[in-house]
Amino acid sequence: MKAATAKRQEFNDYKVADISQAEWGRKEIEIAEKEMPGLMAIREEYGKDQPLKGARIAGCLHMTVQTAVLIETLQKLGAQVRWSSCNIYSTQDHAAAAIAEAGTPVFAWKGETLTEYDWCIEQTISFDGKGPNMLLDDGGDLTLMIHHKFPALLKEIHGVSEETTTGVHRLYKMHEVGDLKIPAFNVNDSVTKSKFDNLYGCRESLADGIKRATDVMIAGKTICIAGYGDVGKGCAQSMRGFGARVLITEIDPINALQAAMQGFEVVTMEQAAPIADIFVTATGNVNVINGKHMQAMKDQAILCNIGHFDNEIDIAWLEKNPQVKEINIKPQVDKFCFPEGKELIVLARGRLVNLGCGTGHPSFVMSTSFSNQVIAQIELYTKRGQYPVGVHVLPKILDEKVARLHLGKLGVTLTELSDEQAKYIGVNKDGPFKPEYYRY
Numbered sequence: 074m075k076a077a078t079a080k081r082q083e084f085n086d087y088k089v090a091d092i093s094q095a096e097w098g099r100k101e102i103e104i105a106e107k108e109m110p111g112l113m114a115i116r117e118e119y120g121k122d123q124p125l126k127g128a129r130i131a132g133c134l135h136m137t138v139q140t141a142v143l144i145e146t147l148q149k150l151g152a153q154v155r156w157s158s159c160n161i162y163s164t165q166d167h168a169a170a171a172i173a174e175a176g177t178p179v180f181a182w183k184g185e186t187l188t189e190y191d192w193c194i195e196q197t198i199s200f201d202g203k204g205p206n207m208l209l210d211d212g213g214d215l216t217l218m219i220h221h222k223f224p225a226l227l228k229e230i231h232g233v234s235e236e237t238t239t240g241v242h243r244l245y246k247m248h249e250v251g252d253l254k255i256p257a258f259n260v261n262d263s264v265t266k267s268k269f270d271n272l273y274g275c276r277e278s279l280a281d282g283i284k285r286a287t288d289v290m291i292a293g294k295t296i297c298i299a300g301y302g303d304v305g306k307g308c309a310q311s312m313r314g315f316g317a318r319v320l321i322t323e324i325d326p327i328n329a330l331q332a333a334m335q336g337f338e339v340v341t342m343e344q345a346a347p348i349a350d351i352f353v354t355a356t357g358n359v360n361v362i363n364g365k366h367m368q369a370m371k372d373q374a375i376l377c378n379i380g381h382f383d384n385e386i387d388i389a390w391l392e393k394n395p396q397v398k399e400i401n402i403k404p405q406v407d408k409f410c411f412p413e414g415k416e417l418i419v420l421a422r423g424r425l426v427n428l429g430c431g432t433g434h435p436s437f438v439m440s441t442s443f444s445n446q447v448i449a450q451i452e453l454y455t456k457r458g459q460y461p462v463g464v465h466v467l468p469k470i471l472d473e474k475v476a477r478l479h480l481g482k483l484g485v486t487l488t489e490l491s492d493e494q495a496k497y498i499g500v501n502k503d504g505p506f507k508p509e510y511y512r513y
Contacts, residue, residue, distance in 0.1 A: 084173075084176050086178040087173035087177075087178055087179050087180065088179075088180045088181075088182070088193070088196070089166060089169040089170050089173050089179060089180075089181065089182055090164075090166040090169070090170070090182035090183065091166055091170060092170050092173060092174060093170070094166055094167035094170040094171075095167070095170040095171045095173070095174035096171075097167045097170075097171075098138070098141070098165070098166075098167035098168045098169070098170050098171030098172070099171040099174075099175075101138045101167065101168065101171075102138055102141045102142060102145075102168065102171055104436075105138045105139055105141070105142050105436040106142055108435070108436035108437045108440070108482075109139065109142050109436050109437065109439065109440035109443070110437075110440060110478060110479055110481065110482045111440040111441060111443070111444035111475055111478040111479050112142050112143065112146045112440050112443055112444055112447065113146075114478045115146060115150075115444060115447050115448070115478070116146055116149045116150070119150050119451065120149050120150060123150060123151035124150055124151065124451045124454065124455050125147060125150040125151040125152035125450060125451065125454055126150075126151030126152075127151070127206075128147075128151065128152040128153065128206060128207050128450070128454050129152070129153045129155075129200045129203060129204070129205045129206045129207065130147055130152050130153065130154045130155075130205060130207045130208070130209055130450065131155055131156075131197040131198050131205035131207070131208055131209070131215060132144065132147075132154060132155070132156045132157070132197065132208075132209040132210075132215075133156075133157050133158070133159045133194055133197065133208075133209070133210050133211060133212075133214055133215035134156075134158070134159050134209060134210070134211035134236055135158055135159055135160055135163040135164070135211065135428055135433060136156060136157070136158040136163070136164040136165065136168060136169045136172075136179065136181035137163065137164070137165045137168055137428070137432070137433055138165055138167075138168045138432075138436070139433070139434070139436050139439040139440075139443065140156075140168070140439075140443075141168045141171060141172050142436075142440075142443070143439075143443040143446060143447070144156060144172055144177060144179075145172075145175070145177075146443070146447055147209075147447060147450065148177070150447070150451070152207075152450075153200060154177055154178075155177075155178040155179075155180075155196070155197040155198070155199075155200065155205070156172070156177065156178070156179045156180070156181065156197060157179070157180045157181050157190075157193040157194045157196065157197050157215075158181035158185075158190075158193070159210070159211040159212045159214060159215075160212075160424060160425055160428060160429070161184065161185040161186070161187065161189075161190050161424070162183060162184065162405055162421055162422075162424050162425070162428065162429035163183070163424075163425060163428035163429060163433065164181040164182055164183045164185075165183070165432065166182055166183055169181045169182065178196070178197070180192075180193035180194075180196040180197065181193060183404075184404065191218070194214060194215055194218055195218070197215070198219065198223060198226065203229070204223070204226035204229050204230070205226065205229075205230060206229050206230055206231055206454075207230065207231055207232065207233070207450060207453065207454055208230060208232070208233035208234075208255075209233070209234050209236075209446060209450060210233055210234070210235050210236065210240055211235070211236035211237050211240060211381075212236075212237055212239050212240045212243075212381045212382070213235065213239065213240035213243035213244065215233075216233050216235070216240070216243070216244070216247075216257075217243065220247070220252060220253075220254060224254075227254045227255060230255050231255070231256070231453055231454055231457040231458075232255050232256040232257060232258065232453035232454075232457070232460065233255060233256075233257045233258070233453075234257070234258040234260050234446050234449035234450055234453065235257060235258065235259060235260055235261065236260050236261060236266075236442065236446065237261055237381050238261050238267075238271070238302075238304075238357055238381070239357050239380065239381035239382060240261070240381070241259045241261045241262065241464070242357065244257045244259065244464045245464055248462070248463055248464055253462060253463070253464075254462060255462060256453060256460035256461060256462055256463065256465065257463070257464045257465065258449035258452065258453060258464075258465050258466070258467065259464050259465065259466050260442070260445045260446055260449050260467070262466055263445045263466065263467050263471075263472050263475070264472050264476075264513050265441045265442075265444070265445060265472050265475040265476050266441065266442045266445050267303050268303060268513055269438050269441045269442070270434060270438050270439065270441060270442040271302070271303035271304045271307065272303045272304070272306055272307040273307060273438050274307065274433075274434030274435070274438040274439070274442075275303075275304050275307035275308050275311070275355075275379060275427065275434070276307035276308070276310050276311045277311065277434070277435055277438075278427035278428075278431055278432075278433055278434045278435070279307070279308045279311050279312075279353065279379055279426065279427055280311050280312070280315060281427060281431035281432065282377070282379075282420065282421075282426040282427040282428070282429065282430040282431035283351065283375070283377065283420070283426065283430070285430050285431050286377075286405065286406050286420045286421075286426070286430035286431075287375060287406070287418065287420070289351070289375065291312060291315035291316065291317050291351070292315055292316030292317065293316060293317070293318075294317045294318070294350040294351055295317065295318045295320065295348055295349045295350050295351075296312045296317045296318070296319050296320070296349060296350065296351045296352075296353065297319075297320045297321075297322065297340075297342070297345040297349035297351070297352045297353070298312065298319060298320070298321050298322075298353050298355060299321075299322045299342065299352070299353065299354045299355060299356050299361045299362070299385070300322070300323065300328075300354065300355040300356035300357070300358075300361075300380070301321050301323050301325075301328040301329065301331060301332045301337075302328065302355065302356075302357075304355040304379060304380070305321070305328075305355040305356075306331075308353055308355055308379060309321060309332070309335070309337055312351075312353075313337075317351075318338075319337050319338070320337070320338050320339075320340050320344075320345045320348075320349060321337045321338065321339045321340070322339070322340060322341060322342050322345060322361075323339060342361065342362065342366050343366070343369075346366040346367075346369040346370050347369045347370065347371065348371075349370075349371075349374065350371070350373075350374060350375065351374070351375045351376075351377075352370075352374065352375070352376045352377070352386075353377055353378070353379055353426075354377075354378040354379070354380055354385035354386055355378075355379050355380055356380055356385060357380050357381065357382075357385075358380075358385065359384045359385065360384065360385070360387050361385045361386070362376065362385065362386045362387060363387045363390065364387055364390035364391075364394070367387075367390070367391065367417060368411075370415075370417060371415070372414070372415045372416055373416060373417075373418065374417050374418070375417075375418045375419075375420065376417060376418070376419045376420065376423070377419070377420040377421065377423075377426035377430075378421070378423050378424065378425065378426060379425060379426055379427055380425075381425070382424075383422060383423040383424040384423075385423065386419070386423040388419065388422055388423040391409045391417075391419070396411070396412045397409050397410065397411055397412075398410040402418075405420060405421045405422070405429045405430050406418065406419075406420060406430070407419050407422065437479070437482070440479060441475055441476070441479060444475045444478060444479075445467060445471075445472075445475055448467060448471055448474075448475065449467060452467065452471075468505075469504075469505035469507060469508075469509055470504055470505045472505075473504045473505055473506065489502070490502050
């Protein structure tokens with residue numbers, strides 16, 4: 074303990090809520106490592122070669138226990154890392170403390186203000202007088218800050234790997250109008266990210282966040298899921314599994330047809346507003362639930378969001394309405410009281426409910442996501458200059474590799490093609506087994 078205290082006194086390039094939580098955080102990180110076989114296999118495979126030696130990675134991604142395993146994997150591959158969280162409510166303070174005590178500059182705590190959030194990101198872009206030469210982002214805030222506020226740093230940056238749907242949309246939009254100045258890897262659309270983290274992760278973490286916040290019984294309730302992409306699909310499966318009647322809202326006819334053929338009712342928000350007990354937004358769009366919808370909702374309706382940003386529910390309408398009284402129940406749970414006596418319960422102020430009110434996705438599924446992140450960082454850094462400015466996706470063979478790294482943990486045994494079978498369908502026996510255009 075004395076050695077740990079002395080180490081803290083020597084190293085102070087961090088800001089966390091409570092450094093004394095480091096021991097607790099380290100214990101949980103050690104448990105998570107056992108549930109993250111992809112990252113641990115990558116450490117084993119690449120650790121000796123140090124492919125990220127010389128990389129200065131600025132990271133902006135939810136500072137959780139699972140992210141701590143990602144950070145330390147990057148470091149074991151040779152990288153220097155500075156870190157902030159990409160959401161003001163998502164940091165797990167004990168995880169941040171453990172990373173800080175281990176000597177990693179981390180600037181994150183649960184309940185940051187927006188001003189503090191920007192400050193934290195800014196602390197990650199200075200490496201002893203140098204800027205970062207790699208970015209790892211979730212949502213695009215770090216990428217945009219570098220482009221708009223610190224453009225002089227771009228000439229040293231070899232690329233960015235982006236974690237989530239919303240951040241990928243931003244990258245494509247930036248590239249379309251000529252604002253993107255560095256190569257970018259779209260990690261989100263790796264199959265082993267979007268079809269696992271977005272789907273199976275949300276299938277478990279949505280209920281965790283809602284129940285930790287409210288202790289509400291889901292069985293028998295009517296729940297409206299706005300959006301039926303991979304995130305919405307996982308949420309709908311979860312809520313149905315708990316015994317809820319699930320309504321879906323969608324703008325895309327293909328997704329709407331998928332929902333209908335899974336047995337879900339597809340309606341508009343105007344139809345859902347007066348009848349649903351719980352609302353979950355998962356669209357990546359703005360004002361999906363607005364003031365008129367909230368006025369139509371029943372007493373004690375619960376509103377939450379599982380999309381990246383806090384603009385899917387028009388929280389500002391509630392905050393600025395002089396007739397609506399706000400009562401804080403506990404951190405990240407607020408009640409808004411209407412003059413007629415109706416009350417609405419809002420979770421995490423419309424930010425990510427699974428991380429704001431729960432602990433986010435389980436470690437195993439985050440191992441698939443973060444394995445893609447590490448491989449993308451290796452690809453960009455070791456092949457710097459080879460990728461043009463634009464948005465790229467990891468090759469199919471690497472996607473399959475990430476999946477392979479996780480099979481043993483689940484006791485999966487793959488069937489192997491014979492030479493005859495491989496020739497018959499025109500593939501290599503070792504993969505890739507599907508063309509790039511294949512939709513899983």
